[in-house]
Amino acid sequence: MDVIVIDTPQLGDRSYLVHDGTVGLVIDPQRDTDRVEAAAREAGVTITHVAETHLHNDYLTGGLELAKAHGAKYLVNAADAVQFEREAITDGQAVRVGSLTVKAVATPGHTHTHLSFIVDDGEKQAVFSGGSLLYGSVGRTDLVADADTVGLAHNQYASVRRLVAEAREDAALFPTHGFGSFCSVGPATGAGSSTVGEQLNANHALTDPDEDHFVQELIANLSAYPSYYAHMGARNANGPGPADLAVPESVDPAELTRRLHDGEWVVDLRRRVAFAGNHLKGSVSFEYGRGSNFTTYVGWVLPWDEKLTLVGSHDDVEKAVRDLSRIGIDSPDAAVGTEPQALAPDAAIDSYPRVGWDGLLAGRAEDDTVLDVRRADEFAASHVAGAVNVPVHQLLARMDEVPAGKLWVHCGSGYRAGVAASLLRRAGRDVVHLDARFGDAEAAGVPLD
DSSP: OOEEEEEEETTTTEEEEEEEEEEEESSOOOOTHHHHHHHHHHHTTTEEEEEOOOOOOSSOOOOHHHHHHHEEEEEETTOOOOOOOOOOTTTTEEEETTEEEEEEEEESSSSSEEEHHHHHHESSSEEEEETSSSSSEEESSOOSSSGHHHHHHHHHHHHHHHHHHSSSTTOOOSSSSSSOOTTTEOOOOOOSEEHHHHHHHOOOOHHOOOOOHHHHHHHHHHOOTTTHHHHHHHHHOOOOOOOOOOOOOOOHHHHHHHHHHHOOOOEEEHHHHHHHSETTTOOEEESSSEEEOOOHHHHHHSTTTEEEEEOHHHHHHHHHHHHHTTTTTOEOOOEEEEEEHHHHHTTEEEOOEEEEEHHHHHHTTOEEEEEEEEEEHHHOOBBBBBOOOOGGGGTTTTGGSSSSOOEEEESSSSSHHHHHHHHHTTTOOEEEESSSSSTTTTTTTTOOO
């Protein structure tokens, strides 16, 4: 048995191709299935089965399209109400994939119908746990409905215990979430690999002997999650279509100018440093780059299902189109280029200051406001003395709550503050982007509460 990891760090998730050297099973594929197909070609295996651990809330699956393309059996829980043909699978059912035995284990908690899969080749064993047992933690339980959150947390406690009881301690563990995904909750370790035995000794869901205490702790650690999640489950149940990954033809200057003038969403992918110094007036900054959480924040911050125009290099636009397709933002337009004035010569150019904590200490006037755009739980833990908190994902809806006057905008690392500063500037506000790590504020002499 060999397991190939297809990593999607932009969303903090992993998909897997597990095979016996001839045929393979794909588990929880992302919508851009070409990556999985490339892995299968390189391994020299045929995809005969595709499986979902659950109907995902944080991305659109490529499972249905992948199964169709390869004539593979699509394993989806029989209890899931889906609008497509699938190979219904139930708790305890075993399926043969070449020389591999794949057993479904019901592990409700992340969702009501969540399954995990134990794969055995007669010598080695691997556990694919989806959003159930993660490295150091478990999947969050509040994505189905508020009224179900506590009950699902109790289910999660029982499910992970059942899963490890059915698997060997030396079994390798392969979760889908837990690598930065908002689908995880609790003390995730950040590890790249683990086993069932390691989790038995280290995972709070398995080491806490008090179920009620575990549930209370889990609920207390739940924080805000992206608003686009509300659209993912239903689309996955209906069966998402294939992703269109083509780079669109560049919007001409006159049309780009019109879109800016009419207040359409023009998203600048350049580095936030470049944006602050020189950008098309009315555009907004969502810096593209590995580790930037670009996809998450575009889907969370901007109004859902409104047309986007991306501005950036061909490479960044190409990657952004792929990333956005994973959450159902399909076929955005683009103006390809990195010089704003060249892309729309008749459009106005804007800028705003960008400073560090020393700039705040030196330049802030008494009536200025420090605007903290981190999540409410981050603000509650520690914040700049006197700061006002409006999380970036709530900023458009709460713009009238932002104090008048100059705004010094910060977050945890500078990325969200760059987004927020651009949104505020678009709304005509006087902003300074505090592009600095919050963890460095106190050492710089900034008083905290």
